[in-house]
Amino acid sequence: MNTQTLYDKLWNSHLVRTEPDGTALIYIDRHLVHEVTSPQAFEGLRLAQRKPWSPISMLAVPDHNVPTTKRSGGIADPISRLQVETLDANCNEFGITEFKMNDIRQGVVHVMGPEQGATLPGMTVVCGDSHTSTHGAFGALAHGIGTSEVEHVMATQCLVAKKSKSMLVKVSGVLRNGVTAKDIALAVIGKIGTAGGTGYAIEFGGDTVRALSMEARMTLCNMAIEAGARAGMIAADDTTFAYLKGRPFAPHGAQWDQAVTYWRTLHSDEGAKFDTLVELNAADIKPQVTWGTSPEMVVAVDGLVPDPENAPDAVKRGDWERALAYMGLQANMPIEQIKIDKVFIGSCTNGRIEDMRAAAAVAKGKKVAGNVMLAMVVPGSGLVKAQAEQEGLDKIFIAAGFEWRDPGCSMCLAMNDDRLSPGERCASTSNRNFEGRQGQGGRTHLVSPEMAAAAAIAGHFVDVSKL
Amino acid sequence: MNKFTLLDGLVAPMDRANVDTDAIIPKQFLKSIKRSGFGPNAFDEWRYLDHGEPGMDNSKRQLNPDFVLNQARYQGAQVLLARENFGCGSSREHAPWALEDYGFRVIIAPSFADIFFNNCFKNGLLPIRLAEDKVDALFKAAAKAVGYRLTIDLEKQLITTPDGQRYAFEVDAHRKYCLINGLDDIGLTLKHKDDIKSFEAKHRAAQPWL
Ligand code: SF4
Numbered sequence: 001m002n003t004q005t006l007y008d009k010l011w012n013s014h015l016v017r018t019e020p021d022g023t024a025l026i027y028i029d030r031h032l033v034h035e036v037t038s039p040q041a042f043e044g045l046r047l048a049q050r051k052p053w054s055p056i057s058m059l060a061v062p063d064h065n066v067p068t069t070k071r072s073g074g075i076a077d078p079i080s081r082l083q084v085e086t087l088d089a090n091c092n093e094f095g096i097t098e099f100k101m102n103d104i105r106q107g108v109v110h111v112m113g114p115e116q117g118a119t120l121p122g123m124t125v126v127c128g129d130s131h132t133s134t135h136g137a138f139g140a141l142a143h144g145i146g147t148s149e150v151e152h153v154m155a156t157q158c159l160v161a162k163k164s165k166s167m168l169v170k171v172s173g174v175l176r177n178g179v180t181a182k183d184i185a186l187a188v189i190g191k192i193g194t195a196g197g198t199g200y201a202i203e204f205g206g207d208t209v210r211a212l213s214m215e216a217r218m219t220l221c222n223m224a225i226e227a228g229a230r231a232g233m234i235a236a237d238d239t240t241f242a243y244l245k246g247r248p249f250a251p252h253g254a255q256w257d258q259a260v261t262y263w264r265t266l267h268s269d270e271g272a273k274f275d276t277l278v279e280l281n282a283a284d285i286k287p288q289v290t291w292g293t294s295p296e297m298v299v300a301v302d303g304l305v306p307d308p309e310n311a312p313d314a315v316k317r318g319d320w321e322r323a324l325a326y327m328g329l330q331a332n333m334p335i336e337q338i339k340i341d342k343v344f345i346g347s348c349t350n351g352r353i354e355d356m357r358a359a360a361a362v363a364k365g366k367k368v369a370g371n372v373m374l375a376m377v378v379p380g381s382g383l384v385k386a387q388a389e390q391e392g393l394d395k396i397f398i399a400a401g402f403e404w405r406d407p408g409c410s411m412c413l414a415m416n417d418d419r420l421s422p423g424e425r426c427a428s429t430s431n432r433n434f435e436g437r438q439g440q441g442g443r444t445h446l447v448s449p450e451m452a453a454a455a456a457i458a459g460h461f462v463d464v465s466k467l
Numbered sequence: 468m469n470k471f472t473l474l475d476g477l478v479a480p481m482d483r484a485n486v487d488t489d490a491i492i493p494k495q496f497l498k499s500i501k502r503s504g505f506g507p508n509a510f511d512e513w514r515y516l517d518h519g520e521p522g523m524d525n526s527k528r529q530l531n532p533d534f535v536l537n538q539a540r541y542q543g544a545q546v547l548l549a550r551e552n553f554g555c556g557s558s559r560e561h562a563p564w565a566l567e568d569y570g571f572r573v574i575i576a577p578s579f580a581d582i583f584f585n586n587c588f589k590n591g592l593l594p595i596r597l598a599e600d601k602v603d604a605l606f607k608a609a610a611k612a613v614g615y616r617l618t619i620d621l622e623k624q625l626i627t628t629p630d631g632q633r634y635a636f637e638v639d640a641h642r643k644y645c646l647i648n649g650l651d652d653i654g655l656t657l658k659h660k661d662d663i664k665s666f667e668a669k670h671r672a673a674q675p676w677l
Contacts (some may be wrong), residue, residue: 016666017659021640024654028664029677037559039500048653053663065498078523079498086500122674130558130582144582146560147502148589148652156656158663162639164581195483195552195578228555230581251676259676294485294555315550319484413557415494433487434556436512 003269006235007166007201008330010141010266014124015214016158025158029123030135033060033096033150034109035087036415037128041151052094052231053157059118060091060098063108064415068378069407071102080416106441107381107407110134110348113381114218117247126153131348131431133224137217137232138244139236139266141201144225161297164230165275167200168268171208172389174281178465180358181216181447182350182429184208184280185223186226186288190298192278197229200276203268204234208282214243222349224341226295228430235267289461290433290446294322299335301451301463307331326435327443328423336461338445342426343368343375343402343456344438345449347412350429351380353387355449359429360393362453362464368401376418378410402456414439427455469591470649474572475618476545478609479536480672486549487556488583492565495520505561506568510536540613548605549576553594554583563590573619575626588642591649593621595636621647 004012016025038060045051052058065080073080084101091098099105105112110131113119119135125142126132128150135142145159147212153159167187189196202224204217213221217234224232241260244250251259267272286300297320299306308331309326311317324331329338345351345359356379368375377397379385385407388394394404411418412430414437420426422441429452430437433444450464496508498521507525512518514537516529530537536544547566552636553576554559556563563586566574570594579587597651608628609615618627621643626634638646645652656663671677 014670017662018640023639023641025659025663027663027670035495040502040560043502050653077498083498083500120676123677128558128560130556144558146558146563146582146586146589148560148586151654156660156663157652157667158656160641160652160656194555198552198578198581228552228580255676259674262674294487296485315482315484318482322483326524380555413494415487415497432487432489432556433588434487436493437489440493440512440518 003272005166005268005272005274006139006203006266007141007232010124012120013122014091014141015429021048022162024161024163026124026161027157028126028153028157029057030118030125031058032109032113032125032127032128032132034064034129035062035083036064037147038090038146038150039083039086044151045154050155052096052154055095055158057157058096058423059113060087060096061106061109061112062087062101064409064413066101066408067416068408068410068418076155088269095175104382104386107384108348108351108409110222111351111380111384114138115381117244120244120250121240126159130225131222132350133230133232134218134222135188136221136224136231136233137214137374138240139233139263141231141233143230164201165199167197167202167229167276167278168274169202169204169278169280170206170366171204171280171282172206173208175182175208175282175285176465178287178450178467179285180448180450181219183285183288185220186290186295186298186446187280187285188278189223189227189295190225190288191280194226194294194296195228197224200229201231201233202227202229202449204232209234210237213354214239215352218352219349223431236263287448287464290449291327291335292320292328293433293435295431295433295446301335301363302334305329305331305333305335336463339371339425339460340427340455341371341373341424342420343372343452344411344426344428344430345376345452346380346410347430348380349431350449351378351384353384355429356384356388356393359449359453362450362467363400363402363457364396366400366457368456371459372456374403374422375456376405376411377402378405379407381407411438413437427452427461468589468649468651471572471591471593471621472648473620473622474545475616476572477541477543478546478548478615478617479541479544480548480606480609481535482550482606484550485552485555488559488562489556489614491554491562492559493519497559497561502564503568505565506570509565509569510534530551543570546575546604546617546619547571548609549574551577553579555580558582560586563587563592567592575602575605588646589652591646593619593646595626597634597636601634620668
C-alpha cells in the first residue's frame with residue numbers, strides 16, 4: 001500500500017512539474033511579505049516589467065523596523081522609515097493587502113498571518129523570513145525563502161525546490177509543570193543540534209504534541225528552523241479547526257465544511273516511512289535555558305554551564321570557549337546563579353496571547369528585581385495587545401514593573417530602538433542567541449515566557465517548575 | 468547574475484562552526500532597500516573595533532587586527548573556507564550579497580544551512596559541500612602556505628590544490644546550469660507558464676476556499 005507522510009501529501013498536492021534531477025516547481029498558496037526582505041524583490045519586478053502573478057495570495061505587514069513606543073509619531077530613524085514607506089508604496093502600486101503600522105491588525109508577520117486565518121491546512125506558505133516554519137503548525141508546508149525567491153514567487157507563484165528528507169520528532173507523555181512548547185523546541189535542538197534538521201522537513205507528532213494548543217504548536221514549529229529544518233509541521237486536527245473557525249481569511253459556510261473534510265486527510269498515514277525518527281519523553285524535559293551563542297548551547301535550568309574540557313571535539317571546544325567568553329560565563333557555574341540585566345517577552349516565537357497569559361500569571365502580584373533595569377513585554381500583534389488588555393494582563397505587567405509596548409519584532413533582532421548594550425545580559429523569549437543579535441555585545445539567554453517572567457522577578461534564572 | 472565557470476582564487480579560512488547570517492551581515496545594514504554595497508559591512512561586528520551603522524565611512528573605521536579576514540595574507544581572497552552549518556539563522560539574502568560584494572565567489576564547508584545555500588546560487592556564489600576530513604586538510608594547507616590558492620572548475624565539478632590534488636564535488640544539475648549561464652530562475656520558470664496556469668485552475672477548483 002502506498003503510505004504517505006504529511007509532507008509527501010503537501011508536496012505532491014502542489015507539484016507543478018519536476019525536472020529529471022528532482023528540481024521541482026511548487027505552487028505557492030500564500031505569500032507573506034515584510035519590509036526587510038521585499039524591497040529588492042519589488043524592485044526586481046519593476047526592472048523586468050513584471051507584475052505579481054496573484055496579488056490576492058499576498059499579505060504584507062511592516063514588523064521588523066517599527067517602534068514599540070510612541071508609534072503615532074512615526075518612525076524616527078530615517079532609514080527604517082524609508083524601508084517601511086517603501087513597503088507601503090510597493091503594496092499600493094501592486095494592489096497587495098497590507099496592514100500598515102498603525103492598523104490594529106499589524107504585528108509580527110508570523111503572529112499576524114495565523115491570527116487572520118491567512119494560514120490554512122494544506123497550504124504552501126512562504127515568506128522572506130526564516131521563521132515562516134511557524135505556519136507549519138496548521139498542517140501547511142511553510143518555509144522561509146530569500147529575497148530572490150520572494151521575487152520569483154511574486155512573478156511566477158511558484159518556488160523552485162527539491163524535496164527534503166523527512167524527520168519525525170515524536171514527543172510522548174505528559175509535560176512537567178512549567179514546561180512549555182519552547183522547552184520542547186530547545187530540548188530537541190539540544191539533542192539534534194542546530195544542523196540536525198538541515199535538509200529535512202520535520203513533522204512533530206506524538207501525544208504530547210497533539211495535546212498542545214495552536215499557540216504552543218506555532219512556538220514549536222517556529223523553532224524548527226533553529227534545528228536547521230526549513231519546514232516544521234504538525235497535522236491539523238480539531239484544535240486547528242477550532243482555532244481557525246470564523247477568522248477573516250478562513251473559509252465560511254459550506255466551504256468551511258468542504259475544507260475541513262479535506263483537511264482531515266492531511267496527516268501521515270499509519271506506517272508512513274520517515275528518513276529519521278527522533279523520540280523524546282515529555283517527562284524528561286525540564287525548563288531550558290541557553291548558555292551560549294547558538295540555540296543548541298542549551299541546558300536544563302537546574303544544570304550547570306558546560307565545561308569546554310568536556311566538549312566532544314576540538315572544533316566544538318573552540319566554539320564553547322568562544323561562547324563562554326562572549327557570554328561572560330564561567331564553566332560549571334549553576335544556571336540559576338546567572339544574573340540578568342534585561343528581559344524581553346515577545347517575538348514570533350512567544351508573542352501570542354497564551355504567552356502573555358503565562359508570563360502574567362508568573363508576574364502577578366510580584367515586582368521586577370532591582371538589578372533588572374528593563375523588563376519589556378511586546379505583544380506579537382495589535383490584536384494580541386488588545387486581547388491582553390481586555391483581560392487586564394497589561395495592568396499586571398505594569399504593576400510588576402514591566403513595560404507594556406506596541407507590537408513588532410522589537411528586541412528579537414533589535415532593528416528598531418529596542419536593544420541591549422554591550423555586555424548586557426537578557427532573558428529573552430525570542431529564538432536566536434547569536435552574537436550581537438539583540439544588540440552588539442549583548443548576551444542573550446533563550447527561555448520560555450514563564451521562565452523569562454520568573455527571571456525578571458528573581459533577578460536571575462529560576463526553575464519555574466518549582467515555583 | 469554573474470556567470471561562474473572557472474576560478475583560481477586566494478583562500479581565506481574562517482575556523483568556526485555555525486557562522487550565522489547575523490554575523491555575516493548585522494541587522495542594522497538590512498535597512499537598505501538596495502541589493503548592493505554590503506561588502507564593506509560583511510562580518511561588521513568581527514571586522515571592526517567600533518560599532519557600525521549604515522552610512523558610515525567604513526574606510527575610516529578601525530579594523531580588528533584579530534579578525535582573520537583582516538590579515539594581510541588574505542586580502543583579495545575569493546574562496547572562503549568554513550566549518551559546519553555555515554550561514555545558519557536568518558534567511559536574509561543580504562548575507563550572500565555581502566559575501567559576493569566583499570569578493571568571495573566560492574565557499575567551501577562540510578555543511579551549509581539550507582536557505583543560505585539556496586540564496587548563494589541566486590547570486591553567482593558557489594557553495595561547495597566537502598567531507599569534513601577534506602575541509603580539514605584544506606584548513607591545514609591554507610594555514611601553512613601564505614598565498615594558498617585553489618582552482619574551482621564548476622563545469623568539471625573539481626577543486627584542484629596547488630600540489631595537484633583533486634577533490635570532486637556535487638552540485639545540482641539545474642543550479643549548475645543557471646550558474647554557468649548566469650541565468651535568472653524567473654525567466655526559466657515562466658517558460659512553464661502554461662503548466663502553472665493549468666495547475667492553478669485545477670488546484671483552485673478542488674479547493675475553492677483558497
Ligand atoms: S520576531 Fe524575531 S524571529 Fe520573528 S520575524 Fe521578527 S525578527 Fe524574525
